[in-house]
Amino acid sequence: MSEENDRPDQAPGAPHPRDTTRLIGQDHAEHAFLEAFASERLHHGWLITGPKGVGKATLAWRIARFLLATPDAGEDAGMFGAPPPPTTLDISPDHPVSHRMAAWAEPGLACITRSINEDTKKLRNEIVVEDIRKLGKFFGLSAADGGRRVVIVDSADEMNTSAANALLKMLEEPPARTTLLLVSHQPTRLLPTIRSRCRILRLSPLGPDDMATALAQTGIELPQNSDHLAALASGSVGAALRIAALGGMEMYAELVGLLASMPRTDRARALALAEAAAQRNATDKFELLLNMFDILMSRLARTGATGEAPLPEACINESETLRSLGGNAQKGRAWAEVSAEITARTRHGKAVNLDPASLVLDTVFKMQETAAR
Incomplete structure (x- = not known):
C-alpha cells in the first residue's frame, strides 16, 4: 500500500478509518463476520452497506487487520486441539500487521479508491478500470502471512461501468485466500451480479449515546451545543464531522x-x-x-x-x-x-x-x- 496526498476515503477533519481502531454501535455486524470466520466457510466477497458516516470503512479496515493477523481456524491446533474461535476483531496495536498498516506498508492489503488523473493531476470523480486492473499485479506478488490477501474498495458505488465489470470477474473467479471488502453507501447503484456474489453486512445509524462516544473518539473539538449537531447528522459520525468542519x-x-x-x-x-x-x-x-x-x-x-x-x-x-x-x-x-x-x-x-x-x-x-x- 502507498499513501496518497489526497485521500477520498477520509472525512474532512477526521482520522483515517485505518486509524480508528474501535467501532462504536455496530456490534451486530462484527459478530456476523466473526461467526462466518469461525465456521471455516468465509465468503470471498463482503458488501458493507449503510448510511454514510456510520463506520463502514472503519469496519472494513478492522476486518482487514483481523484477517491478516489471525490464522485460519484449526491452523494453530496443537496437541490440545484448536484454540477457541475469536470473539472480537480487535488486534493489538503492537502486532506487526498493525504496525505495517499504520505505515501503509502491509503487502497483503490493497485499498482501491478514486485515483489521481495523471494528465490533469486532479482527483477523478470515479474509480476507473485501471484502478481495478492494478490488483492483477497485487495478486501476482508472493503471498505474505500464509498467503491471505485483502482488498478494500471504498466506495464501490464510485466505480464506472468498466471498473465494475472488471471487479465482477474477480468476484466470479476470486484468487485463492483472498477477501474483497466493498464499502457501499448506495448498493442499488451496483451491478445486481456484484451484489449477488457478496455477503452483506448492514450498518445502522448510531443512537445518541453511541454518537456522543464516537465523536469523542475522533478527538476533534465539538461545538458547545452537540445536540444540534447530532440532530443534523442523523446518526452519522462522518456527517457530523463534515458539518462541524x-x-x-x-x-x-x-x-x-x-x-x-x-x-x-x-x-x-x-x-x-x-x-x-x-x-x-x-x-x-x-x-x-x-x-x-x-x-x-x-x-x-x-x-x-x-x-x-x-x-x-x-x-x-x-x-x-x-x-x-x-x-x-x-x-x-x-x-x-x-x-x-x-x-x-x-x-x-x-x-x-x-x-x-x-x-x-x-x-x-x-x-x-x-x-x-
Missing part, C-alpha cells in the same frame, strides 16, 4: 432564520447565502448548503406528518419556525413535494453547470412560494 450548523441556523421571515423573504440574507455559494473553491460548502436545504425541508415535512417538530432541535428557535410553516398534514405534504422538485432542479442545474448562486436563489424562491401557499 465546514460550518454546517451556522448554515442551518441561517436557513431557519431565512425561513422564519417567509412568506416575505429577507433578500439580504438570501443574497448573502447565494454569494457564499458562488465563491471560488467553495464546492464542499456549496454541497453542504444544498444538504442543509434538504434537511430543513425534510424536517418541515416531518412536522406536518406528525404534528410535532422533531427533537432535539437542530438550532435555536427551530421548533417554533417548523410548527409555524409546517404544522399540519397539508403543509407537510406541500414541503415534501417541493423538496422532491428542488432536488430534481438542483440535480439538473449541477449537470448543466448552472451558477451555484442562481441555484441557491432558485431554491429560496421555491421555498418562499411554498410558504405563501
Whole structure:
C-alpha cells in the first residue's frame, strides 16, 4: 500500500478509518463476520452497506487487520486441539500487521479508491478500470502471512461501468485466500451480479449515546451545543464531522432564520447565502448548503406528518419556525413535494453547470412560494 496526498476515503477533519481502531454501535455486524470466520466457510466477497458516516470503512479496515493477523481456524491446533474461535476483531496495536498498516506498508492489503488523473493531476470523480486492473499485479506478488490477501474498495458505488465489470470477474473467479471488502453507501447503484456474489453486512445509524462516544473518539473539538449537531447528522459520525468542519450548523441556523421571515423573504440574507455559494473553491460548502436545504425541508415535512417538530432541535428557535410553516398534514405534504422538485432542479442545474448562486436563489424562491401557499 502507498499513501496518497489526497485521500477520498477520509472525512474532512477526521482520522483515517485505518486509524480508528474501535467501532462504536455496530456490534451486530462484527459478530456476523466473526461467526462466518469461525465456521471455516468465509465468503470471498463482503458488501458493507449503510448510511454514510456510520463506520463502514472503519469496519472494513478492522476486518482487514483481523484477517491478516489471525490464522485460519484449526491452523494453530496443537496437541490440545484448536484454540477457541475469536470473539472480537480487535488486534493489538503492537502486532506487526498493525504496525505495517499504520505505515501503509502491509503487502497483503490493497485499498482501491478514486485515483489521481495523471494528465490533469486532479482527483477523478470515479474509480476507473485501471484502478481495478492494478490488483492483477497485487495478486501476482508472493503471498505474505500464509498467503491471505485483502482488498478494500471504498466506495464501490464510485466505480464506472468498466471498473465494475472488471471487479465482477474477480468476484466470479476470486484468487485463492483472498477477501474483497466493498464499502457501499448506495448498493442499488451496483451491478445486481456484484451484489449477488457478496455477503452483506448492514450498518445502522448510531443512537445518541453511541454518537456522543464516537465523536469523542475522533478527538476533534465539538461545538458547545452537540445536540444540534447530532440532530443534523442523523446518526452519522462522518456527517457530523463534515458539518462541524465546514460550518454546517451556522448554515442551518441561517436557513431557519431565512425561513422564519417567509412568506416575505429577507433578500439580504438570501443574497448573502447565494454569494457564499458562488465563491471560488467553495464546492464542499456549496454541497453542504444544498444538504442543509434538504434537511430543513425534510424536517418541515416531518412536522406536518406528525404534528410535532422533531427533537432535539437542530438550532435555536427551530421548533417554533417548523410548527409555524409546517404544522399540519397539508403543509407537510406541500414541503415534501417541493423538496422532491428542488432536488430534481438542483440535480439538473449541477449537470448543466448552472451558477451555484442562481441555484441557491432558485431554491429560496421555491421555498418562499411554498410558504405563501
